[in-house]
Amino acid sequence: MTRISILGSTGSIGRSALAVVDAHPDRLQVVGLAAGENAERLAEQIARYRPRIAAMATGSAIDRLREIGAPRDVTIGGSGRDGLVAVAAHPDADIVLCASSGTEALEAVLAAIEQRKTIALANKEVLVMAGGIVTEAAARHGVAILPVDSEHNAIHQCLHGRARGDIRRLILTASGGPFRGLAASELEAVSAADALKHPTWQMGRKITIDSATLMNKGLEVIEAHWLFGVAGDQIDVVIHPQSVVHSMVELTDGSIIAQLGVTDMRLPIQYAFSYPERWASGLPVLNLARAGRLDFDLPDTNAFPCLRLAYRALEAERSLPVVMNAANEIAVALFLDGKLGFTAIADVIEATMDAHRPADVGTLAAVRDVDHWARDYARDIARGLESKV
Numbered sequence: 001m002t003r004i005s006i007l008g009s010t011g012s013i014g015r016s017a018l019a020v021v022d023a024h025p026d027r028l029q030v031v032g033l034a035a036g037e038n039a040e041r042l043a044e045q046i047a048r049y050r051p052r053i054a055a056m057a058t059g060s061a062i063d064r065l066r067e068i069g070a071p072r073d074v075t076i077g078g079s080g081r082d083g084l085v086a087v088a089a090h091p092d093a094d095i096v097l098c099a100s101s102g103t104e105a106l107e108a109v110l111a112a113i114e115q116r117k118t119i120a121l122a123n124k125e126v127l128v129m130a131g132g133i134v135t136e137a138a139a140r141h142g143v144a145i146l147p148v149d150s151e152h153n154a155i156h157q158c159l160h161g162r163a164r165g166d167i168r169r170l171i172l173t174a175s176g177g178p179f180r181g182l183a184a185s186e187l188e189a190v191s192a193a194d195a196l197k198h199p200t201w202q203m204g205r206k207i208t209i210d211s212a213t214l215m216n217k218g219l220e221v222i223e224a225h226w227l228f229g230v231a232g233d234q235i236d237v238v239i240h241p242q243s244v245v246h247s248m249v250e251l252t253d254g255s256i257i258a259q260l261g262v263t264d265m266r267l268p269i270q271y272a273f274s275y276p277e278r279w280a281s282g283l284p285v286l287n288l289a290r291a292g293r294l295d296f297d298l299p300d301t302n303a304f305p306c307l308r309l310a311y312r313a314l315e316a317e318r319s320l321p322v323v324m325n326a327a328n329e330i331a332v333a334l335f336l337d338g339k340l341g342f343t344a345i346a347d348v349i350e351a352t353m354d355a356h357r358p359a360d361v362g363t364l365a366a367v368r369d370v371d372h373w374a375r376d377y378a379r380d381i382a383r384g385l386e387s388k389v
């Protein structure tokens with residue numbers, strides 16, 4: 001039995017992970033569940049999976065959970081970061097799936113690493129903010145970080161058993177999102193509702209907007225750098241609208257190894273849970289004849305400058321990725337609230353990055369300081385843009 005704690009159990013990835021548990025009840029057991037605000041869904045999950053510990057983002061969410069009623073043998077581990085840490089570090093967990101969105105899970109991932117738990121990582125912000133701290137801690141404790149993000153999971157599969165010296169380039173595929181092919185001028189008037197219609201993947205709101213701006217791919221370039229120890233100039237992005245090829249690795253002799261599959265997150269999640277084994281899955285098989293054709297194209301960084309900003313942040317390293325990530329979270333939240341235009345997302349991020357002088361961020365406290373500064377600055381910039389509208 002592999003025992004699993006899930007951070008973000010009521011979200012899209014968390015529910016897919018529980019579907020993987022359903023498919024393998026003889027191999028997988030849930031010991032911890034942490035959710036955001038959805039007390040009703042968490043209560044259902046607790047009743048069904050009977051974890052040892054559960055947590056929620058806020059005290060009021062926990063109050064609702066208690067009102068609905070939870071079995072007596074389930075410990076309520078608290079709210080916010082404390083709750084996430086308690087679920088992640090629970091002594092019975094072997095694998096911690098980090099699928100909560102945003103930056104709240106950072107401490108929990110580090111706590112799990114210190115307890116020598118395998119990390120199945122679906123949250124890219126953790127590595128974008130603190131890639132050096134997290135990968136150094138994982139190496140020190142001999143802990144594996146298994147990527148669940150479909151592109152990185154694909155690269156992990158393509159790299160399997162290969163020497164580092166054999167790798168020339170990583171090639172991340174991107175669907176291009178709902179606005180692929182639109183020019184910068186045509187993007188001025190798009191709405192949050194338009195941006196939330198992703199062509200190939202069903203995901204949470206924040207990551208769906210990131211896919212529309214291509215910031216998601218930018219975050220993934222930084223994530224790939226930390227996961228695989230490859231420099232930014234050896235990580236390419238190619239637009240591939242069908243999302244059939246999940247990513248590729250180019251070897252020194254020019255061979256390219258690709259991983260293909262259906263667009264279903266249960267596949268990479270199960271791989272992380274079963275690794276290094278492979279288990280049968282009940283998932284539909286990719287039918288290439290039905291897919292018909294696979295297209296590839298260069299990304300348009302004029303229309304989608306967020307990808308360019310991410311390369312810039314990675315090149316500068318140190319604190320600039322933290323600033324970029326924080327400004328992006330603020331700008332995306334304002335866009336979802338209808339308070340910021342789509343193209344202004346990149347403007348807010350770039351202005352915040354321009355105003356920052358990169359510094360070393362070797363501790364979580366330093367990361368949090370830069371993060372707070374960038375959020376405040378991005379909010380001010382966004383307010384200025386609003387008043388101009």
Ligand code: MG
Binds near residue numbers: 220
């Ligand atoms: Mg991805």
